Amino acid sequence: MFPAAKHVETPLPLKQMFALAVVLLNESFSSTMLLPYVGLLIAHLRNRPAEESGYLSGLLIGVFMFGQVVSGKYWGYLSDKYGRRAPLLVGLLSSGFMMLGFGLGKTVWMCVLFRFLHGLFNGNVLVAKTVLADILDETNQAKGFTLVSLTYGFGTLIGPAVGGLLYDPANSSMMQWAGFSKEGIFARFPGLLPAVVLCIYINLGVFVCIVFLKESNPKAQPLPRWLAVLTPCLRTAKDSEFTSSDATDVVLERVADLKDFQENNKSTKKAEEPMVMKGSFHGDMRHGLQPTELGERGYKLSIMDDMEELEMDYEEDGGKIQQEKEEEDKDAVRDPESVEPFGYKEAFLLPITRNVLVLYMLLSAADMAYGETFPLWAIANHSVGGLEYSSGIVGLFLLSNSLPCVGANLLFHIACRVKEDKMVLWQTSMYAMAFSVGLVPFAAYIPPVGQFIMIFICGFLRQWFAAWAYGLITLFTARVAPPACLGTMYGISQSCGAAMRCVIPIVATPIFAWSISGSHPPPFNHMFVFLIAAVVFGVAAVISFGVTMVIHPVKEIVVEEAVLHDSGEEDTPTTKHRE
Numbered sequence: 001m002f003p004a005a006k007h008v009e010t011p012l013p014l015k016q017m018f019a020l021a022v023v024l025l026n027e028s029f030s031s032t033m034l035l036p037y038v039g040l041l042i043a044h045l046r047n048r049p050a051e052e053s054g055y056l057s058g059l060l061i062g063v064f065m066f067g068q069v070v071s072g073k074y075w076g077y078l079s080d081k082y083g084r085r086a087p088l089l090v091g092l093l094s095s096g097f098m099m100l101g102f103g104l105g106k107t108v109w110m111c112v113l114f115r116f117l118h119g120l121f122n123g124n125v126l127v128a129k130t131v132l133a134d135i136l137d138e139t140n141q142a143k144g145f146t147l148v149s150l151t152y153g154f155g156t157l158i159g160p161a162v163g164g165l166l167y168d169p170a171n172s173s174m175m176q177w178a179g180f181s182k183e184g185i186f187a188r189f190p191g192l193l194p195a196v197v198l199c200i201y202i203n204l205g206v207f208v209c210i211v212f213l214k215e216s217n218p219k220a221q222p223l224p225r226w227l228a229v230l231t232p233c234l235r236t237a238k239d240s241e242f243t244s245s246d247a248t249d250v251v252l253e254r255v256a257d258l259k260d261f262q263e264n265n266k267s268t269k270k271a272e273e274p275m276v277m278k279g280s281f282h283g284d285m286r287h288g289l290q291p292t293e294l295g296e297r298g299y300k301l302s303i304m305d306d307m308e309e310l311e312m313d314y315e316e317d318g319g320k321i322q323q324e325k326e327e328e329d330k331d332a333v334r335d336p337e338s339v340e341p342f343g344y345k346e347a348f349l350l351p352i353t354r355n356v357l358v359l360y361m362l363l364s365a366a367d368m369a370y371g372e373t374f375p376l377w378a379i380a381n382h383s384v385g386g387l388e389y390s391s392g393i394v395g396l397f398l399l400s401n402s403l404p405c406v407g408a409n410l411l412f413h414i415a416c417r418v419k420e421d422k423m424v425l426w427q428t429s430m431y432a433m434a435f436s437v438g439l440v441p442f443a444a445y446i447p448p449v450g451q452f453i454m455i456f457i458c459g460f461l462r463q464w465f466a467a468w469a470y471g472l473i474t475l476f477t478a479r480v481a482p483p484a485c486l487g488t489m490y491g492i493s494q495s496c497g498a499a500m501r502c503v504i505p506i507v508a509t510p511i512f513a514w515s516i517s518g519s520h521p522p523p524f525n526h527m528f529v530f531l532i533a534a535v536v537f538g539v540a541a542v543i544s545f546g547v548t549m550v551i552h553p554v555k556e557i558v559v560e561e562a563v564l565h566d567s568g569e570e571d572t573p574t575t576k577h578r579e
Contacts, residue, residue: 012140013136016131016213017132020128023125024128024148024152025154026095027125030095030118031064032159034061035160038061045105062505065502067118067119068120071120071121072123072494072495073491075123075487075491076126076127076130076489079127079487085209088127091127092206092209095202097199099202101114102191119498123494126487126493126494128148129148129474130487131213141475145478146409150405154405157401167191168187342488347489352547353480357496359426360473361497361500362537362539362540363470364496364497370530373529378397380516384526385516386444387444387451405463422472425468430540431538437462438534440454440458441530473493508529511529
């Protein structure tokens, strides 16, 4: 037997992951590029002082999230029905147009409209997560899903820097070398240059996705004829359908690999000993086949129950391999037309999906509350419990979060390998974030040197375990999604998280403003919002003790061992359902 084969890790599909990284960066750029200049832009459009633009600044940020709340589920549904590529490409193209419209906006409300439409048509991140779940399996999921938080973290660092640098180039001292006219279009529309740069990046992302990204949904239906005619690059119905010849090529290729593995391994007992293959949770372009362990009597391959079982029969007259569905599996294997409706109601009625959604909402709410409150507290006066830091020092603290973000994502798959129970990792992350966030406001009571050290350490811990938490919640969502509803589940999850990011700033900032007004005793002073966020993190840890990750049952395909040892034309793999 081959004990080592049990933990063989499937290589990551790097080309497709590169395309997904481009898509995910677009989402983080879109949501953070405005942060440095949104107040200045509103002041320019209203011809008012920048100090009077605070309320509308929050509106421009929040309306983007509100658009995602409205459309998240529908983008997921479209990716389940028509495949992943079409929603990704449509979302990218529409994002480019909406960003240009925002840059050319002449009034605040025109900018609000385009910002809302930008969020409405931006379902890219949830579809990208769905593609990751499709193309990864249980041996490489932990490593692959770090792409989500790593790229988003990188985008949140680069996006504000690019936005601040490119805003109002006609009057910016840092852009004088470019020679922008003080009477040209970029002077009349100071936010146009960041929008143009993002639009160019989006078009690059469209090209990368067309070239490298393959359809990962084997049940994708053909696009409506009118849409296929208008957008020929999206016509992937033939590629997305799971044909018998494609499946046969995959099985034969894997069988050949197994044969070579057996011949080259000196510890084998018999050439006839089988190797067990295990499939991914939702299938991928390689159909998730990987060696897991060897048995004594047959070769077993497993795939998810949302893929049609292959029945490969050899016909002597033509050697034709055909695919047909067994009648007894009719209920387990369903085409997209017969899939039961799955929406917000079903997601919150089903305990396992409801639990994951609640965990994600708690994580998003607490993390957003801290993210909105920390800068306000850092620049507040000493007399109200603030740190009275300059904006440069606050930016330095935020930039320092890149170190734990990168480190945590690089080590995430190792942590998942060491601790197989992912829920324990989640609980550890929540407790660590609760501790660090709850400890931060006490820095106001210690000397300045100690403040820097304490805030840096707490921020390091929070960002490190936040990266793990977001990676884990992406993994949990993939595991609990009902068959044929993976994209819809990610859409619902994205909408729930966006709802928290839309509502929390409206709630948390007034509470913080109240807490530093007057002389409130602890913990109702400047510590109040931080302690609330810490409690929410703790609640997310406590309720997770009652959550169990349930993986949907799989089917098995038995490959006759004759295929592995005879190279004749008659040795075609056959499959049957294994009890």
